[in-house]
Amino acid sequence: MSRSTIISTIQSRGTVPVAFPQQKVTEYFASNVFNHASIQKFCTTDAFNAIKNAVEHATPIDRKLADAVAEGMKQWALSKNVTHYTHWFQPLTGTTAEKHDAFFEPDENGNAIEIFNGKALVQQEPDASSFPSGGIRNTFEARGYTAWDPSSPAFIMEYESGNTLCIPTVFVSYTGEALDYKTPLLKALNAVDHATVAVCQYFDKKITKTWSSLGIEQEYFLIDEAFYNARPDLMICGRTLFGAAPAKGQQLEDHYFGAIPERVHSFMVDFEYEAMKLGIPLKTRHNEVAPSQYECAPMFEEINLAVDHNQLLMDLMEKISRKHKLKVLLHEKPFAGINGSGKHNNWSLITNTGVNLLSPGATPQSNLLFLTIFINVIKAVHDNADLLRASIASAGNDFRLGANEAPPAIMSVFVGTQLHNVLNDIEKNKPNRDARSVGSIKIDKIPEILLDNTDRNRTSPFAFTGNKFEFRAVGSSANSANAMTVLNTIVAETLKQFKMDVDGLIKKRKSKEEAIIEILRGYIKKAKNIIFEGNGYSDEWVKEAAKRGLNNTKTTPQALDAYVSIKSEKIFIDNKVFNKRELHARHDIMLETYIKKVQIEARVMGEMAYSTIIPAALQYQKVLIDSVVGMRSIGIPKAKMNSQMAIINEINDRVTTIKTQVDKMIAERVKANKLIDNHKKAITYCEKIKPHFEFIREEVDKLEFIVADNYWQLPKYREMLFIR
Numbered sequence: 001m002s003r004s005t006i007i008s009t010i011q012s013r014g015t016v017p018v019a020f021p022q023q024k025v026t027e028y029f030a031s032n033v034f035n036h037a038s039i040q041k042f043c044t045t046d047a048f049n050a051i052k053n054a055v056e057h058a059t060p061i062d063r064k065l066a067d068a069v070a071e072g073m074k075q076w077a078l079s080k081n082v083t084h085y086t087h088w089f090q091p092l093t094g095t096t097a098e099k100h101d102a103f104f105e106p107d108e109n110g111n112a113i114e115i116f117n118g119k120a121l122v123q124q125e126p127d128a129s130s131f132p133s134g135g136i137r138n139t140f141e142a143r144g145y146t147a148w149d150p151s152s153p154a155f156i157m158e159y160e161s162g163n164t165l166c167i168p169t170v171f172v173s174y175t176g177e178a179l180d181y182k183t184p185l186l187k188a189l190n191a192v193d194h195a196t197v198a199v200c201q202y203f204d205k206k207i208t209k210t211w212s213s214l215g216i217e218q219e220y221f222l223i224d225e226a227f228y229n230a231r232p233d234l235m236i237c238g239r240t241l242f243g244a245a246p247a248k249g250q251q252l253e254d255h256y257f258g259a260i261p262e263r264v265h266s267f268m269v270d271f272e273y274e275a276m277k278l279g280i281p282l283k284t285r286h287n288e289v290a291p292s293q294y295e296c297a298p299m300f301e302e303i304n305l306a307v308d309h310n311q312l313l314m315d316l317m318e319k320i321s322r323k324h325k326l327k328v329l330l331h332e333k334p335f336a337g338i339n340g341s342g343k344h345n346n347w348s349l350i351t352n353t354g355v356n357l358l359s360p361g362a363t364p365q366s367n368l369l370f371l372t373i374f375i376n377v378i379k380a381v382h383d384n385a386d387l388l389r390a391s392i393a394s395a396g397n398d399f400r401l402g403a404n405e406a407p408p409a410i411m412s413v414f415v416g417t418q419l420h421n422v423l424n425d426i427e428k429n430k431p432n433r434d435a436r437s438v439g440s441i442k443i444d445k446i447p448e449i450l451l452d453n454t455d456r457n458r459t460s461p462f463a464f465t466g467n468k469f470e471f472r473a474v475g476s477s478a479n480s481a482n483a484m485t486v487l488n489t490i491v492a493e494t495l496k497q498f499k500m501d502v503d504g505l506i507k508k509r510k511s512k513e514e515a516i517i518e519i520l521r522g523y524i525k526k527a528k529n530i531i532f533e534g535n536g537y538s539d540e541w542v543k544e545a546a547k548r549g550l551n552n553t554k555t556t557p558q559a560l561d562a563y564v565s566i567k568s569e570k571i572f573i574d575n576k577v578f579n580k581r582e583l584h585a586r587h588d589i590m591l592e593t594y595i596k597k598v599q600i601e602a603r604v605m606g607e608m609a610y611s612t613i614i615p616a617a618l619q620y621q622k623v624l625i626d627s628v629v630g631m632r633s634i635g636i637p638k639a640k641m642n643s644q645m646a647i648i649n650e651i652n653d654r655v656t657t658i659k660t661q662v663d664k665m666i667a668e669r670v671k672a673n674k675l676i677d678n679h680k681k682a683i684t685y686c687e688k689i690k691p692h693f694e695f696i697r698e699e700v701d702k703l704e705f706i707v708a709d710n711y712w713q714l715p716k717y718r719e720m721l722f723i724r
Contacts, residue, residue, distance in 0.1 A: 001230065003715055010224045010723055015263045016324045018270045030279035032080070034073055034154040043072030054150040056209075058190070061150065066118030073154060074103065074116040077165040080156055085116060087124045087146035088166040090181045090479060092132040092589050096311050097171075099126050100164055121167065122148045131171075132592070133179055134585025143174040149182065152308045155278050168308055177582045181481035182304070184577050188488040189303060191575040195495035196349055196357070196373070202502070202512055203369040209352035212488055214306035215468075217297040218313060219288055219341035219476050221329035222264055224723070227715045228327040232612075233604055237597075238331035238396070238477070241605045241693070242613070244701040245337040246718035249291065256289045261724045263324065264294065271320040272296070278316070280309045290338040291721040300346065303488070307481045310343070314477075332475040333399035335717060336697075340400035341476035342407075345483060348468040349373060359467035368516065372498075375423070375520050375527075377469060378413050380494035381462055382527035384486075384571070385411035386551055386562035388462070389473075391486035393559035393590070395597040397475035402537075402554065407461030407473045409559075410545045410552045412532040414460035420533060426517070427524040459536030485577065493571045498523070556594050557682035563587045591678040598685045602669055605696060606662045612713055614655050617703050620711045621651045647706060654699045661699070665692035 001009075021028060039048050047068035053059040061069065077085065086098040103114040124146045131144070152168035171180035178184050193210050200207040228234050233241040260268065272282050281299040288295045301309065314330060321328045333340035349357040357373040381388060389411050392401075402408040415423070424430075461473035474483045498519060505515035529548040534541060545552060553559045562568055564587045572578040578586070628644050668688045675681040704712055 032156040032277045033279040042076040070121040082163045085165040087169040089171040132589040134588040185481040187577045188485045191492035192488040195492040212303040214303040215300040215346040217344040239334045242700045244704040267324045330477040332396035343474045345471040379523045379527040380490040382530035384490040390562040391483040393556040414463040591682045620707045
């Protein structure tokens, strides 16, 4: 199909009608979720209490009660026309996985019965050999287990062909090692809970439990599926490997928060309705900075649930977009020259008494609790900046980080003017600027700290935004569990050390308040280099960060090394998040994923150059040559053909360069593929193969500019970004 035909097809599309529900959101929200209301209705009281205790206190559910839960879950599912069930899990492929089983089974008389018992609910055995394991599992050792996670409620996915009950689970090997994102996240959340409670006990004995909360802002692009299908690079790689910048991109800043196009609005309404039925509390939708870029954001939830909901949301957006003849692009950088997409992770800690530990209180005493957690988080980021950088490393995010539109690869923390001053005053033991009566605290005066008293910093990868930290560097296609596992683990480790340090001073006859302030003062001195209030996009910050000793690790293979440093190993092992074998296996999987993605891009780039780009250029060159021959045949002097000859020669030069660079890239790929060690191979792909991409792209994009429009087969940026 020609570009002109594709454009005509798209322009003839109408908006897909969406039957907006006549109910209030409160009447259909979580209607497809096996939540407390459904459990109480379909399960026994004992089964309900078993699930509640499992969620709130991590109490195991015994098999008899599991049978009762399964029976209630089955009856609820059957009442909603469900025919199959699946353990829904998150393997290290970056996507979700599911294997469907029917409720139906024949009995001994050959009759059909519906069966779903506790055994099927609690555990299943999918084939583990075909999922990434990093050497934990041999190909011929297929056994792996999915195990029910009762803290994330089961839900129903609706399809026109039938509904499926989805049960969120962990995924582990036969020998118990984690093969997924959820297992280490749950362990990290357990670690930060225990460490935070221990510190909170200094301030309030009623605090016996904490939860990490998370709100994930999801950015994405949306283009017509016909454009997507006509671009092999988008289909296979998720991003455009070629494409000349349009005359108008995002420079007029007219797309951000602009009116949502009607066709896009219809898609949004459709997937939001389905998301609400699945209990995903979507609150916000808007146009993002780049043309055809959008964002949706939910309310805050407990981290494990928030991550599950985000993974489910991405699946749902993909499913609903097909209905609207659209394609959701979740790659971090689908289009060069304009903003890429992130997944902003807004993180905080909440106590069982209802206190947000990152929200300044109204009294000096509560402010000291806030400052304790706040400063410990900053120190955790400072001490483990390389590990935090590794947590968001990917082939896609390498194109986005530091590209004058996203947080740089340098990890830093933004705290705002007032808090920056407060930290300086504590460090230097100065009286506070707004000193007040401090009750029982007889040493440094702790000020009132106002909420949202400073501007937000969009250039910071880790910014305090009034009552939470916003980790802005996570990539749009990533599973947030990876970054959140690291963040919660390093915070847990720092809080554990803080407790030991404070207790050590108390034993030396210091008062509790004196000990806390003294340790915090020391932490500020050690960690202040990570705090930066300026423009993270600037060249000046790169130089300043180097002076401060902050690393600027720009590529994934180098960044991932932080996972297997001696320091990181100790942190993960001590907090029981990973054992050494799991950690090294995960590192190997991430390297292998990087290699495969760059390898695929190199293959697609070579194929497109040979089969699409060069033929188009040569066809147009032939037209020009025929024109010159014709002009000569009628006696037009050669001197008057300079323009035509210049274009002919330029096409020839650029085609030659493209072919030469593609051949060199292929040769480097052949050499790289002979390497056995994944670390060496990843470095080689990064340093020897990937640099060819920009050389090839530059020549192709210049060809796009000079080749006649009707000869260029690939949909152009101006069309994909602006024809909706």
